[in-house]
Amino acid sequence: MTLTPSPADKFTFGLWTVGNRGRDPFGEFVRPPLDPVKAVHKLAAAGAWGVNFHDNDLVPIDATAAERDQIVHAFKAALASTGMTVPMATTNLFTDPVFKDGAFTAHDPQVRAYALQKTMRAMDLGVELGARTYVFWGGREGAEVDAAKDPLEAIKRFRDAINFLCGYARDQKYELRFALEAKPNEPRGDIYFATTASYLAFIPTLDYPDMVGVNPEFAHEQMAGLNFFHVVAQAIEAGKLFHIDLNDQKPGRFDQDLRFASESIKPLFFLVKLLEESGYDGPRHFDAHAYRTENEEGVWDFARGCMRTYLILKDKARQFCKHAGIQALLAEIRDQGGVAPIGPYTPQRASELKARAFDRQTLTARRLPYERIDQLVVDLLLGV
Amino acid sequence: MTLTPSPADKFTFGLWTVGNRGRDPFGEFVRPPLDPVKAVHKLAAAGAWGVNFHDNDLVPIDATAAERDQIVHAFKAALASTGMTVPMATTNLFTDPVFKDGAFTAHDPQVRAYALQKTMRAMDLGVELGARTYVFWGGREGAEVDAAKDPLEAIKRFRDAINFLCGYARDQKYELRFALEAKPNEPRGDIYFATTASYLAFIPTLDYPDMVGVNPEFAHEQMAGLNFFHVVAQAIEAGKLFHIDLNDQKPGRFDQDLRFASESIKPLFFLVKLLEESGYDGPRHFDAHAYRTENEEGVWDFARGCMRTYLILKDKARQFCKHAGIQALLAEIRDQGGVAPIGPYTPQRASELKARAFDRQTLTARRLPYERIDQLVVDLLLGV
């Protein structure tokens, strides 16, 4: 087992994650700004593969064209000298007060237009830096006052925006896939498309559904108490897992963005196992940040910790597959007892099935040794 | 405002709701069984339009054919004499121990086969009694031990089952639509397809997607803290609101199935408003039960209360539309300021938009009087 991350592991961080300055609703910044160029170098040294950004993580919202070019030039140089990639980019459609009531779903058509413009420009920037995935997190697309916004209209407006931007990407010959990221609440009282599944349902209604998938985030589904392993499984089954945001979070509270697997050891073990076994070959992106009590040194402890625990869990997933006791129990549990599944519908099958006699007591009596296998997983996780 | 329910209101109750006997994980039955025939008469007298059932609410799981016929005969007579309808039926795939690890997603193919058989027979029963909607609530389709079940396989098994049953319904010329009902947890640690949106995402992958929609339940989404108004809006926008389960629930706890709008007055006002304005013309089904402290008299208090509060909220929805203050604020909020939306993508629009200058400060300054309109809604709800 090697716990030293390497680019082959495809670990990525957002500029906003290691650059998080520790401001929260009740307190001011505790850390100075982190230069993106420095972030690239430090992440590369730590073994990361890539770095992602919102447009304004790199280029301030009011930068002049000259400033933009200078920043991008320096950033590209850092990428080149370190071999770091930019697999994903996204737009900040939430920080500026202009987005106080949403971007693509805002009432004001000018705000919606501005959000489109800002996204097109941010796509240009992302593509210029190599991004292949473009994430949409509609953090302000929601409401506190359901009297004032029509959720049906909001869905239509969001669809119009995504369709427009798909058109733009195609027209520009951008090799981009879009990944939609859900969150149930915060900063809005309720955010539209509250769960990953909500976006999975929305995607088939788009003009170019093949271009669009999802970017599930552990913390966001965990806030609603949903089982993230199940959420990601549905995205994979639908062929729509285009990106993933890894972090940690306690359920039923504010967005914590904790170091990966610092709290939810067992659920994130199953997630890592699923990712590794599913054929997913995209970035393992950490969307988290260091505790507010940390200084910059702690930020790098945080980043290393995310990657380290991922690798530990990945190794445990391998062990799971080779663990004789676990595999024997799984074989027993999954044993079909020589009985074939019923197969697709035919009238004859239905008619035979309707007439078949079942002995419920016998079927009930079958052993399902879930306590035992679960304990073996706990043992495996605890290293005993 | 009339608060006397009539069949035109399309209020329905499940046999299991008024027939709930008040058993819970920590206590025994407090009420005697309620005869389904009596239930029909009492509900009719109270102004309900219809009654729904699980197969075993009406016919015990081990009833002989003769017993079944006798029960169905008596039930039909009660329907005929009262004019009550059976708009919806469903299968009990959770009470019997045979379903302890699921029905359509169970490991044992015989359990899956038995679940199909039980559902076909229950569909026959439902159709015989007039049902046009068939609900699937997969309460046992889930897991506590993610090591033991493969969630990808579970999705496929569930799809196979629904496809099979669609085939059966078509083959039998049943005019049935299927409505899938989600729940995040309880009785399983985590239930697959945890939210309504999860089923909305699943439906397009079926063989006959047009036959299948959703049956959102307020309590179930509320358990996960999701905004039910937004959930139902997405179902309506997708053309998939085939049925609805109305009740009440406090977030983040066990399934309470409280009297409609006994707790969540404001969210359920918006729901009623949405239903009434959306063109939804299906049943208003109450999936709830009386407090365990009640005797049978209290059960009918409970049933009348569900319908009464729905009618009060429906009337308030009408008032909302005629309320000059609210409508003036809405007009102001929704005012587009003479600026047309950007329209679908064209290269020219994109290029013009990219070059357009926006004044963020001006856009930000626009008033959004949400406190004021929300207070008017509170006033309206409180009747002042």
Place this chain on the structure above:
Amino acid sequence: MTLTPSPADKFTFGLWTVGNRGRDPFGEFVRPPLDPVKAVHKLAAAGAWGVNFHDNDLVPIDATAAERDQIVHAFKAALASTGMTVPMATTNLFTDPVFKDGAFTAHDPQVRAYALQKTMRAMDLGVELGARTYVFWGGREGAEVDAAKDPLEAIKRFRDAINFLCGYARDQKYELRFALEAKPNEPRGDIYFATTASYLAFIPTLDYPDMVGVNPEFAHEQMAGLNFFHVVAQAIEAGKLFHIDLNDQKPGRFDQDLRFASESIKPLFFLVKLLEESGYDGPRHFDAHAYRTENEEGVWDFARGCMRTYLILKDKARQFCKHAGIQALLAEIRDQGGVAPIGPYTPQRASELKARAFDRQTLTARRLPYERIDQLVVDLLLGV
């Protein structure tokens, strides 16, 4: 029913509430600073009785003595000219980065000492302006990493701090009572003394327990899904309700501080009824803020709305007491059936009681018409 607030209603607001500028974890300020003098005048005009503050709401943390005096002078003049009071004051022990790991429970004894100093000075300021209640909200007294802080030590440190400050207040002859305010989490992963009850348990262990009570906040208990009516009842029963923070919140999510009773109509009706009937004669303090979508005009809509809905609910509490149907049901429910309670322990009572025969069936059969009374409450709330 008058819905025009007057000083007799004892409504108060924090400077930080109407002065909230709408910054959140994902967005910048949307409103300019509000001058405290203006706040006093606007609140007085709206019918409020008083205004509360953290030291730094009024005097910036780095103000010189001269600046402080000037600010206080102007503020006093505003109070004098409007007749507004300052019933409560508190210390900001959370905004400055120095408190990043707590104040009274910080590891560093110098931070703890500074927190004491800052509180003594803030008490001086509060008393100078007339405060009789001093609130302690230990928002940073908590942890994300339980390995690093000892919760037993934290309790002792917090006790030492409160004891020290009680000593100071007594020594200064300040007529101050302390009110401790709990919160389960945010901004810390977990905050010590997570609930009001936790402080109720802590108070008897202090040097001057009579000086210290609690300041329950609706949103904070609601975040944990607790029944605030029950929480406040225990505080009242213990004689410890020294202050109260009124607002609104959806359970299981980030701290929202919504307009009073904008969401939780029924629970807050019971709270208002309890407050009004309990003999509590302290401030009705609104610890909430306007939606981030609002401009300053909306801030005053928000403030007026808080008071208005309180008055509506207060009137409904009066109606409850005069409602013949409700009172008849209550009389029936509370009827003791001529049987006296058993009385305090005596050996003879115990021995007689152990021998008494009970008929469980008869006792069980007693009607408890809770559905009916609850529906009457819903009717009352909805104004029908």
Place this chain on the structure above:
Amino acid sequence: MTLTPSPADKFTFGLWTVGNRGRDPFGEFVRPPLDPVKAVHKLAAAGAWGVNFHDNDLVPIDATAAERDQIVHAFKAALASTGMTVPMATTNLFTDPVFKDGAFTAHDPQVRAYALQKTMRAMDLGVELGARTYVFWGGREGAEVDAAKDPLEAIKRFRDAINFLCGYARDQKYELRFALEAKPNEPRGDIYFATTASYLAFIPTLDYPDMVGVNPEFAHEQMAGLNFFHVVAQAIEAGKLFHIDLNDQKPGRFDQDLRFASESIKPLFFLVKLLEESGYDGPRHFDAHAYRTENEEGVWDFARGCMRTYLILKDKARQFCKHAGIQALLAEIRDQGGVAPIGPYTPQRASELKARAFDRQTLTARRLPYERIDQLVVDLLLGV
């Protein structure tokens, strides 16, 4: 590290835990009744120290005196032959319909009297079998309808009951301590004394506060999202940890009573560490049950798993104390920098402190390497 439990570990189980038959709100029993005598033998063989019970776990509610004596005789013989103890007993005041609206807080004084009688008799039974701790879980002491019950009155009634029973225990010379167990909800909508802290606050108001402590249960506090490590720390600091209920639970949902530490690995590590280091020498009681998918064999897997994981975590707690890296970081974090705490209040200390100059920047700059120590804990837990 030995992972074989022995009586010295003081592991106990309730008869209702291994005897749980897997009924839930949506399904019937899946397991046959477990004979208490068999339970004693199997638990003894598995290494448990003791067994606890509700009166009716052992003696059915309608048993005759002769039946009772026979059952108790056989149970005592099993205890004698195995060396198993009965450290704790309790009363079932929730299963029978007579308790549908509570026991000690019921409206009907006859129900309250019956609850006292039942408890006195159950105390007799518990003491006869050796119990030194008597637990009170008021599962039905709560409400769904706050209009109908007065929470102030409920507190007083509960106090009267505990005072009465303390009198009885003293009079009988029973060497019993009472341990009060809180739960926020389920089976009632809201249960009075919703958290352990609520009971800690209540105890000082009793006639014999020294006799009464708390029995915190992990699952119950977890349901409300509270930090159990902090909860138990407060109980220990107050000298009131008389008993503890160990299990597991996901936050914000129905009561799951999962195998100890099957989900919440890290929080329960800190709990075990706290218990072991605190001097607590009472039972380590598992209040949990096997998954409903299990047969009896799985019940014993479950019981062994609870003890095994406790022992693993206990060993990791030992490792924590000997881990050089962790201890070095702790020493750094807890380093007081040569500055003494301020000490208890004196006028001179206050006056000196008020005048002292603090350099906030310097204090802020102090490193708090929480990411690093937390990662070491994760490593320790994962066994790397």
